[in-house]
Amino acid sequence: MNWLVRHSIESYMRQNHGRQFLDSAHAAMEADCHFSSFSARDGIALISKAAHLLGKPETEIFGDFGEWIARIEPVRNALRVMGRDFSEFLTNLGMLPDRLRLVLGEAAIPQLRVRSAGGKAVSVELPPGRGGWSDLLAGMLRVMAKDYEADTGIVAGENHVEIQVRATQAAISAIGCNDGNSEGENAMKDELKTASFTISDDAISILLPMHLIVDGQGNLLGAGPTLRKFLPAHASNLDEAFTIIHPVCDGLAVGVLDDAARRGLRLELRLNGSAQITLYAHPVRIGADRLLLDLSFGAGLPDAIKKLQLDISDFPASSLASELVFLHDANLSVMRNLPRLEQDRRRAQQNADNRAMMDPLTGLLNVQGFEKAFLGMPGSDLKKEYGFALALLELEYLDEMVEFYGHVAGHRIIAQVGRIIGDAVAKGDIAARLEWNRIALILPNIHDGMQARALCERIASAIAKPVPCGESYCHVAASWGIVMSSVGPGRNLEAMLSDAEAALDGSKRSGGGQVTVLNLSENPYLRPHSGTIWQ
Structure with missing residues (x-):
């Protein structure tokens, strides 16, 4: 969020005074703070540097920044819904921080x-102590x-703003306008404005599930x-x-309700108890001694x-709250x-x-x-006490079979070999095709050459x-070359594969279809053992 504050201030300066001025303000600012830990106080300091460079009072720069923020479309839209005219907007001004947070997030x-x-x-x-905010x-x-x-007339003080409303432009109701409509249409509009009806308790509960009815003494008579x-279980009074x-209540709440109903004001209330939820209400008089609050x-x-563990069924279908609950x-x-x-x-x-x-x-595996x-x-x-076996297989005569019968036959042979090896190895063994006609096995549960053979x-x-x-x-x-991991100290996989290939070469020199186990400690190779070539 500090980034958002900084971005807003920089955008204001860049749009109003140019990029070169913003660079100058940055240069002056960097002598006093580091932007890696930018805070709200740093924002005030940046505006102070800008005021010094422009030769203007800080109050004027803060005021200009406030005007710039209010002209941002999302901010303006959030503020405009606070009242039908400026007088109602001022009455609901206490909601301003919540409205701004809808747009700016958790800003301070x-x-x-x-x-x-x-x-x-x-x-x-x-x-007190929130420098610049009153001018903003x-x-x-x-x-x-x-x-x-x-x-x-709007005047900013150190920790307050005084507003004097001299006149407002009254909102014109679409029904009340007379822009050349016929007398019959105007009569119908008058009839709509003066129509009255009675609504049952059940109907009002459906339309206004969060309504509250109180009498002249503030006693609770009904609720949606x-x-x-x-509602607090023990509550019998407002x-x-x-x-x-808001408005500030120095006496009984019912007095504020009566005044708000008469003046058409919006109330801000806090639910008593552990939840501490903030609510808003428009009170209207529905009888000589009763008030209805919706x-x-x-926000x-x-x-x-x-x-409060509410869901979409707790709000009327036509309410915007239902849409928000659905999204929630x-x-x-x-x-x-x-x-x-x-x-x-x-x-x-x-x-x-x-x-x-x-x-x-x-x-x-590949x-x-x-x-x-x-x-x-x-x-x-490769330092286990008993070691393990690595076996390298080469399929002989595969290239001849491919040359004579085609690549489809070669693929069929290789797939068949894969199935044979997959069925033969135990759980924990590793089998991989390394080249066109070569397959390697790592046998961790085999600890001597005879088992591997x-x-x-x-x-x-x-x-x-x-x-x-x-x-x-x-x-x-199939010609095989086998090497044990316990043969030769400090060797790695590459060295073992090289030794297995040397053993494999011994099998091939002995006529093919052989199994050779490398033994470095005695002879270069153990005696090749002939396997079955044709069947």
Whole structure:
């Protein structure tokens, strides 16, 4: 939010005084503070530097900044709904901080205290120590007065603003206008304006579920179904249920209600009890000794829904609150589903990562998957006491089969080899296709060369079985090179693959279809053991 304050001040200076002036203000400002920790006080200091550069009083710059803010369209729209004319706007001025927060977020906007100064004069008091705010507020009020076509005098003091309303432009009702309509149309409009009717308690509860009816002594005579959900249980009088915040109430609340109903004022109330919810109401007289209040939560609706556990059924269908509750419920639904959606996203990402590590032809790992699986093995630093086996397989005669029967046959052979190896290896073993005709196995549960040789011989025997290739059969052989991780200190995967390839070369030099286990401690190779080539 400090960034938003800074951005607003900089935008004002750039639009009103140019980019070069803003750079000069920055240069002067940087001597006193750092923008990395920009605060509201830094904003005041920046405006002070701008006033010094322009040779103008700070009060004038703050006033200009206030006028600039009030002309921003979202801000103007938020302020314009505070009253039908400027007099009503001033009456509801206490709502200004909440309205600005709708646009500016949680900005540090001071609370305002509005008092009547007699006649059409109004005094707005601000908390002490909020330098610049009174001039800024005066600038905003000047723009709104002009917007409402009101003739006013506005003077800013140190911690207050005095407003004198000399005249306002009365709003013209669409029904009350006479712009050349026929006498019959005007008569119908008069009839609409004077029509009266009686409404039942049930009907008013449907239309105004947050209404409240009080008598001349402030006793609660009735309340709408939504309001009854959170009214203090012990409350039988208006003063026991609510505290009137604005206008300032020095006596009984019912006196303020009567005055507000007579003058058409809007009230700001706070719900007594633990919830401390702020509400707004327009009181109207419905009899000699009764007042009707239609309450609303205003900008505090989302907070009230959460604290009071309300839902869309608690508001009339035609109310804007219903739309906001719908959005609130939709937001809650999304937030509740976010963990599941995130879990689904992670699962999909994991599946995609797994597919990226797989060889699609054999269903075994590819090179990237092989390296990742090896690094993820317990004891993959090759220093386990018993070690493990790494076996490298090469399919012999595969290129001849492809040359004779075509690539489809070659793919069929490789897929068949993938299935054989997948069925033969145990849980925890790693199998990967590294090249066109080479497959590697890491066997963490095999700790000596004889065990590894026995497994590779079984796989070689299965691979040697003929594979259907059209009307004929394809034959390949499997040559193996095996190395144990306990052979040779301090070696890594690359070194083991190199040693396994040396053993594989020994198998191929011995006629192919062989299994060779490398033994560096004795002879260069263990005696090659012949596997089955044709069957």
